[in-house]
Amino acid sequence: MTGKRRYLLVDGMAILFRAYFATSFTGKIRRTSSGIPVNGVHGFVRYFVDAIQTYQPTHVICCWDMGSTTFRTEQFGDYKGNRPQAPEDLIPQFDLVKEVVESFDVPNIGLEGYEADDCMGTLAVKLGQEHEVVIVTGDHDMLQLVADKVHVAIMKKGIGNYQLYTPQFLLDERGLTPAQVIDVKGLMGDSADNYPGVKGIGEKTAYKLIQQFTSIEGLLGNLDQVSPTIRKKIESDLDMLHLSRKLATIHCEAPLDELDDAHCAWCINRDKINQKFTELEFGSLVKLVDQLEPIEV
Template structure:
């Protein structure tokens, strides 16, 4: 029986697609259709997607995507994510294919030019979390800054079906941080994956210690006389980059997304429509997935 309470599942599409692709391509053998179209990432994506839905039993599902490498952050810092290699050639055609699969489940694909998928999820979580439960499925720990009373973040661990669900309580228990402090820690230590430096010479351990001690970057800067001369000098030398790094680390929760049509993202799909897409991609082994997903929220 369907619960009267809504639970929105926000899926970090690109993170899951990349995870699925690399989990199956490391052997060098890429799954392809009989016509030679690479589909290994899409095939793996469906398995992750289906497991998340079975695990969290949502009433509504939305999938968010990056819309290119240029965003407002690259305008703020030209080297932002500048260290990332180009997508593998076999993955490129799967970007459109995976969205077609998501659409076949009548799940909306959300993305906004100039913004990252993170910003779309942050905006949706901020809007929806005021009245409904929201679960964000991702592999990105930056998302922990989005946690609220009704917004939880499920970090995907190794293997399908393995998640670490973070709430306000579990975030503080494990990391000793509030969601806002997640941003401040990143401002101090930077992020090698996103290619912004933070304060040169301050690593994760020191960043955590400083934010736990002084509560925020503002609290730290107001009390520089209480820290060691060595650390103080590093901060004073890199003060501009500290502020910029914190800005780059902050997920934008007011992206100009259109208002959601709740009916459009309600979890309810046409079995024949999904079957047709699976047949097109030669996903015969995944047909049983459809049967399991039909049981969610019936």
Template sequence: MTSKRIVLLVDGMALLFRAYYASSYSGYIKRTSAGLPTNAVHGFVKYMMDAVKRFRPTHVVCCWDMGSTTFRTEQYADYKGNRESPPDDLIPQFDLVKEVVDSFGVPNVGIRGYEADDCIGTLARHYAEEEAHVFVLTGDHDLLQVVSERVHVVIMKKGASNYAVYDEAALLEERGLTPRQIIELKGLTGDTSDNYPGVKGIGEKTALKLLAEYGDIDGILANLDSLTASVRKKIEASLDMLHLSRDLATIRCDTPVSCPIDDCVWAPDLLRLRAKFEELEFKGLAQQIG
């Protein structure tokens, strides 16, 4: 039955960076005997396998960023301009992790000009329309905007097997927001990690109050005369950036990316997987394969 199809959409970079920093903070980097760094890939595999065990998907896809230049950097040159270059030990693991994902029989999906979030949003909507149930595995709260009746967003928290799982009810209960209002909030407050400002002087507390009262940015702009003079002045001074920030925050769910559901069935070839783990000297993981 189609209702039993469960798709796990993995935010590849979110897991890889998380795995790198979780395992390198002590200064020790896991390497093969030839000197190839593998700590991030090893951690990534453990994260993915744990999520598969927890959410029991029938299908798995891994989505990736494909370079730093996207339609967002064309809209706003400083977008993510505050990001540091990745550590030298992580760089060779970008290609390596995709080899390992491929060894699981899991498709690696990405498209130049868009971010992994856009691929995730597009595929999540597509699979939900096919009546599959979707879990998005990430550490990125921006993806909460793709939550829907059939799409849950799984935020990884500190510690192994520690997840916050959001559906529409959980998002409303915890944040007081609908998925759409996640975008509106970012339009008002900006995003320091993605390096766009929103409305200068408007913090999250004020933004949440405005959204609770007026619903969205269009509702706020339609009621400028009802706002305090201070808030109205800040918004009027940043109108262009308000609209741009909202657009930058919006995950595109109509990107030209596809991965037919029949191409992402979770059915790893255990011999192939074990061979890859042995090649990378992941002895413990190879033994788990049996």
């Protein structure tokens, strides 16, 4: 792969939460000898290292949410309003995990007013014009970013278990193009993000309508071809349909600072990593990192 770039975009918050809840359900939280909770960070490292081993990137970038207030909460006050507060033991790990990422000489990217999704979308669109991009996440909303050179690796249960989405695989599995992923969400809404879509239209109907009419515009232009019941639901909820589609759309023009290519070139400073691992008492993870070998560009 000499001379060829492959960027790994890591959905930091999604992986940290996954790592935290994968271990905290037992009620036993891993802590340092001084009592600092580190179970989420410890699990994050295992996922992070596995993704690097699996996809062999030349460049790595980790993206983060920067708070609960974004341009979407301005558009719809209840956006993600149903989400509980982060567990108390997870809160101190938000900063710790970024320190660990920095110890790998990987940049942490986040932007006030935007979600990590928007940062990843902006980077994917820009970098995917010339280079291979793999996005590692557990968030199926990211499938709208799939393109010829941009693939989305959805994390499944267990470390090292991914489903890699290309445009063809997305079409084969779901009968959708990346753009249609947005339109389906506009119709059915998203309970996790707390926007309703069209009241009374669920996932099965949303898929059927978009597959039949190609897009929301195609559907609205042919409402005479759908059942009176569905037509009434859509006509009664047009404003929310358009708003839900807007909320579902990843913003791919976030005002990110230019990234120095050298800054996100994947390298490894074992002394720096070992120092951080010693501080967090992650001795068992040193062997994992010792197996990593950066790829020359």
